Amino acid sequence: MDLLLNHFWEFTITGLAFGAVYALIALGYTLVYGVLRLINFAHSEVFMWGSFASVWVLTALGASKASGVGVVGFLVIGFAAAMVTSALVALGLEFVAYRPLRKRNSPPLIALISAIGASFVLSEAMGLRDKPFKWFGLDTDLASYVGRPREASPLPLNIDTVRLFRVFDYRVSNIDLIVLGSAIVMMVILDQFVKRSRLGRGIRAVAQDPEAAALMGVNRDRVIRLTFVIGGAMAGAAAMMYLLKIGVTRYNAGFLLGVKAFTAAVLGGIGNLRGALLGGFVLGVAESYGSAIFGSNWKDVVAFTLLVIILLFRPTGLLGESLGKARA
Amino acid sequence: MPDTTPGTTPGSTPDPEQHDTAKETRGTRVDDDTVLGPDTEATPDTSVDISVEEVADLPKGKMLEVEDVTLRFGGVTALDGVSFHINTGEILGLIGPNGAGKTTCFNVMTGVYQPTSGGVRFMGEPLGKRQKFQITKLGIARTFQNIRLFHNMTALENVLVGADAHHSTGMFSALLRLPKHHAEESEGMDRAYELLKFMGLDKRADELARNLPYGDQRRLEIARALATNPKLLCLDEPAAGFNPAEKARLMELIQSIRDQGYTVLLIEHDMKLVMGVTDRIVVLEFGKKIAEGLPAEIQDNPAVIAAYLGVDEDAS
Amino acid sequence: MNAVSSFFHGIGDRFRALPRWAKIVLAIAAAVIVYLLPIINPPLITTTDSDFGAVLFLCALYALVAIGLNIVIGYAGLLDLGYIGFFAIGAFTVGVLGSAHAKLPLLLCIPIAMVVTLVSGIVLGAPTLRVRGDYLAIVTLGFGEIVRLILVNADSLTGGSRGISNIPTPPNLDLFGIPHLVWDGFVAKVDLSNQTRFLQFGVTDSIPYYWLALTLVFIVLFLDWRMQNSRVGRAWEATREDEDAAELMGVPTFRFKLLAFATGAAIGGLSGALFATKQQFINPDNFTILYSVLFVAMVVVGGQGNRWGVVVAAALLTWAPEKFRFLADARFLLFGLALMALAIFRPQGLMPPRRSVRAKKADEVAPDQIDAEGVARA
Ligand SMILES: Nc1ncnc2c1ncn2[C@@H]1O[C@H](COP(=O)(O)OP(=O)(O)OP(=O)(O)O)[C@@H](O)[C@H]1O
C-alpha cells in the first residue's frame, strides 16, 4: 500500500500505457462481437503476428543501427508493418475459420471452438516457424528470423528512454508518450471513422439489426471483413506499442494479453467501442495498482479476478452493450 | 377424429362441411388407426384417462388472478393495468389482435417477466419473485407460440422432462439406483405413455422431436406441458398454422383435456373457434383489457367488434 | 469421416443385438485384453520411442479427464476452458496433504482432493454459470490461468515453481509377477526377465498405475451412465437444448448446470490426483492452459455427449503423438487444425452420440414404411 501511495503517478501512468494496449486490442474483440456475436478467440494471435511482423521488418531494414530521426522513421515503419500484417491475418482468419461457419449457421459454441482451433494454429505455427525452413536448409541463413522459435524475439530498435517532464512525482518518458499518444490518435481516427464514414455507419447498422441492414442494402459480408480489418489494424498498433513497452515478443505472447483485452472489452460493455477504450484503461490502471499492493507476481491474478467480479455484478459492463447505440 | 371421440361436448362439433373437405384433402387416409408417413396426422385417443390426483379435487372458485398488471419494455407498454381471473375447471379464452399483449400476459404468469406493477395470484397466493421452474411446480404449465420442444430429444424424452417436474430424483438416487429412482422412472414412463396415447403420439414415442410433423410437434408440446401435472394449462395459439379442420379437432381435444379436470387458458386468434370452445373470454387490445364475458356477450360487444374490424380471421 | 462413426455405431448395434450371455462374455474378454495391453505389447500398437505402459497410463488418465469434461461440455453444454485448473487443484491437494505439509496416505488424499475440487467447482460455478455461455468460456479460461499463477506464487503452500516431490503412491500388494510378451515380427515369446509385479506401484513400472487408472475409468463410466440415464441426464440435455423452455418445464436449470460443473470438477480432481501419484513429482508447468484446450479437443473430436466416443478420442489423441514422435512437436498445431476442421465439416464430432444417428435412421426408415403400406393399400 505504501508503495502505491509513494509512487502513485508512476503506477497510474504505467497502468495507462498498458491500458492503451489493452484498449486497442479490446477494440477488435468488441467490433467483431458487435457485428457477429462471436468472441474472436484468435484475435490475440492477430496481435502476436503483428508484433513479429514489425520485429522482422525492422530486422530486415537493420533498424538496430539507427539513431535520432532514423528511429522515428523506423518507428513509423514498425507501426505500419504490424498494422498491415495484423489486418491481413485477421482477414485471413475470418475467411478460413469463421466464414464457412457463418454459411452453415453454426451455433455459437461451434464458432468458438473453431476460433480456439484457429488461435492454436496461429500461435503454434509461429512457435514452429523454424521447421519448414529446416526442410529447405534455410534456417541458418534466416537464423535472425526463425531461430529459437520458442524464445523471445527482441525489437531491434534502440530507443533511449528520455524522461521528458514531471507529473507530480513521476517523470514521464518518451516511450510513455509515444504509446499513449499513438493510442489516442488511433482511437480518435477510429471513432471518427465509425461515426462519419459510410462504411462505419454500415458497421453500426449491422450491429444493431443485421436483417434490417441487409434490407437497407448494407453488404453484410463486406462489413464483416471491414470489422476484421479494422480490429486487426488496431491490434497491430497495439503490438508495436507493446514492443516499445516490453521490448520483446514471443509466439505465445498473445494469450495472456488477449484474455486481458477481452476482460477490458467486457468491462466496458462488449460491443461498445468507447466502452472498450474505457475498459482498457481501467483494467490497465487497476492491474498496475494491484501489482503495487499485492506484488507484481499477482498482477495477472488481479486482472482475472476483476473479470469474474464484473461478470457477476455488471455483466453488461460499465457503459452497457451495443455497438449500434453507442455513438462510436 | 371428432366423430369417434367420446366425451366431447356436443355443442362444439365443428362445421361438418369443413370436416369433410379435410378428409378429402387427406385422401391417402384409410383408417384412423393406421400410422402413416410423416405428414399424416396421428389420432388422439381421448378415452385415455390422463387425470391426476393433484388436479382432481381443487376447490371451486378463482384459480388464478391477474391483478392490475402493467408491464413496460422501455417505451412500449405491453400490458396496461390488466386484471382478470380464471375459475377452476373452465376454459378461458384470451383473444386480441396481433401485438395485443397475450403472449406477454403468459410470460408474466409463468415468471418469464416480472410485471412493472401489479401481480399474479395463483391458488390465492401471490407468485411474487418465484422463478420459472418454481411456478411450473406450483401447477402452471404452458406451451409456446413458436414451438420450443427439445428438438434433439425423442418425443418420449420430451414428455419425461415434463413429468420430471414433479420428481425429485437427484444425483445420489440416480447413482445408487435407489428405490426412488426406479419408482419415479416407472411413474414417469407410465404418465408419458398415457399422455402420448391421449395425444395420438404413442407410435412416435421414439422419434426425435424435430423429425415429427408440424401438427404432432404442437400436440407434443401440450403433452409435455400436461406431464408436469398442471392445475392450469396455458396454451399459446396451439392451433397456429393448422387448417380449419385440424383446428376444430384440436379444440375438441382441448375440451376433453378440460373434461378430465384440467383448467385451461387458451390464446387463439380465431374468434369463431374460440366462441365454440371457451366458457368465458377475455379480450386484450394494445395491452389493455377491453372486454370480458361469456362468448355470446363478447360476440356482440361493440368494442371487440371494433378491435377486430379489419383484423380478419386469417390472422393466424 | 462418416465411416468412423458408422463403424463404431455398427459395432454398438451388433453388440446390442447379441444375447445377454454373449454380451457379458464379450465385454469381459474386451476388458481383459485392454487390461493386458501393456503385457501383450501388441506390435503396431506398442510405442517404440516411449514406455508403452506409461503411454497407456496417460491414455487412461486423459480418458478419465475426457469423461469428466464430457459431462460439462457434452451433457450440460457448458464450454469449460479451465478444466486444467481442477486437474491442477486435484494434483496439488494430493501433493500438499501427502508430502509437502502432511503425510496423509494416498487413499485419504484422493477423496479429499475430489472434495476440494468439487467445492472449487461450486465456488467458481455458482457466480459464473448464470452468465452467457461464451462468457463462461473466458471466465473458466481465466480460472485455469489463475490457478497456475497461484501455484507459482503461493510459494509456502505449493513450493512455487519448484513444485512438490515425494508424492505418496498407492499401497502395494506385491502378490506375483507377470512376464511380458516380446514380439519377433508377429511371433510372440514370453520374456521372463521382464516382469510386472502385481501390484507394485513405483517409478520403474507404470503398468500398475495403468491398471488403477483403467479401473477408475470403468467405474466412472458406469456412474456416468447411471447419471445420464436418469432424471439428471434428461435435465442436462433439456437445458442444453433450450434453457428457457427447460426452466418453464420445471427444470431448475441453474442447479443442474452447477451439478454438472461440480461433478466434472470432481472428476478433474480425481484425474489430477492420479497424475500426481503416478508422477510423484509435480510443478506448475505440468498444468498450462494448453492442456485445457487439449481436453476440449478430446471431447469435441470424440463427439460431445458420447461417453465412449470421448474415451476413444482421448486415448487416440494421447497415443498418436507418442507413437508418431515426429508429430509430438506439432501436436498442438494439429489439435488446432482438427478443431477448426471439425467445427467446419463435422461439428457433432467424429462419433456423435447415438441420438443424432438415431434421428438419421428414423429419416431413412420412415419413407420405407410409407412405401410398404402404400403397396399394401393398393
Ligand atoms: N421482450 C420484449 N421487448 C420489447 N417489447 C416486447 C417484448 N415482448 C413483447 N413486446 C411487445 O409487447 C407487445 C405485445 O406483444 P405480445 O407478443 O404479447 O402480443 P400477442 O398478443 O401475443 O401478439 P401475437 O398475436 O402476435 O402473438 C408488442 O408490441 C411487442 O412488440
Ligand SMILES: [Mg+2]
Ligand atoms: Mg403471442
